[in-house]
Amino acid sequence: ENKYPVLISVGRLAEAKGFGYLLESVKELKEKYSDIVLIILGEGEKREELENKRKELGLEKNVFLPGNKSNVVDHLNAADIFVSSSLWEGLPTAILEAMACGLPVVATNVGGTAEIVEDGRQGLLIDSQAPEQITEKVTYLLNNDEKKDKFRKEARIKIKNNFTLEEMVKNYKKLYLDLCEKRKK
Numbered sequence: 001e002n003k004y005p006v007l008i009s010v011g012r013l014a015e016a017k018g019f020g021y022l023l024e025s026v027k028e029l030k031e032k033y034s035d036i037v038l039i040i041l042g043e044g045e046k047r048e049e050l051e052n053k054r055k056e057l058g059l060e061k062n063v064f065l066p067g068n069k070s071n072v073v074d075h076l077n078a079a080d081i082f083v084s085s086s087l088w089e090g091l092p093t094a095i096l097e098a099m100a101c102g103l104p105v106v107a108t109n110v111g112g113t114a115e116i117v118e119d120g121r122q123g124l125l126i127d128s129q130a131p132e133q134i135t136e137k138v139t140y141l142l143n144n145d146e147k148k149d150k151f152r153k154e155a156r157i158k159i160k161n162n163f164t165l166e167e168m169v170k171n172y173k174k175l176y177l178d179l180c181e182k183r184k185k
Contacts, residue, residue, distance in 0.1 A: 004035035005142050008079035010094040013044030018085035025134035027057045038063045076101040086110055087128050100159045104151035106137045122155040
C-alpha cells in the first residue's frame, strides 16, 4: 500500500475518455487527501487541454500525464484504484487489464463496462459526466480497505473465469455458430 493514495486511468487523451471530469474530482479529493496522485497513461489530441486544466485547477503536483508506456502493468500494480471516466465505450480493455491486476475499479456505466464490472462486486459504477460521484466512490474505497480487498479478489476471479483467451475464443465461436444457424433459417 502507498503512503499516499494513487489513482490510475489508462486511455487515449480524447473526448470519449472524459478525463476533464476526473481532474475535477481530483481537485475535490485533494481537499481530504492533499497528497493524492492521479496518473493518466495515454496520448492524444486532448493533451494540451488536460495540461491546461491541470494547471488551472492547481493539480501540477497531483496529476501526471506520462504519455504512452510499455509497462502499463507495472503502473497498474503500483496504484490503489483504477478510475474510468469514459463518456462512451465498447468493451473497455483498460478495465480488463486493471481487474486482471486486482485493482478495484470506479467506472462510468457506459458501453460494455457493466458486463465486466458488477456494481458492488468488482468495483463501483457511476454516471458519466459526474465528477462528484467519482469523488464519493473513490473516498468510500480509500476509507474501506475491507471493500477494496474484496473487489481485488473478485476482479481477479471475474477475469480468470470470463476473460481468458480460451473463454473469449469459445464465446466468439459460439457467437459465429449461432449467427450461421440464423442465416440458414
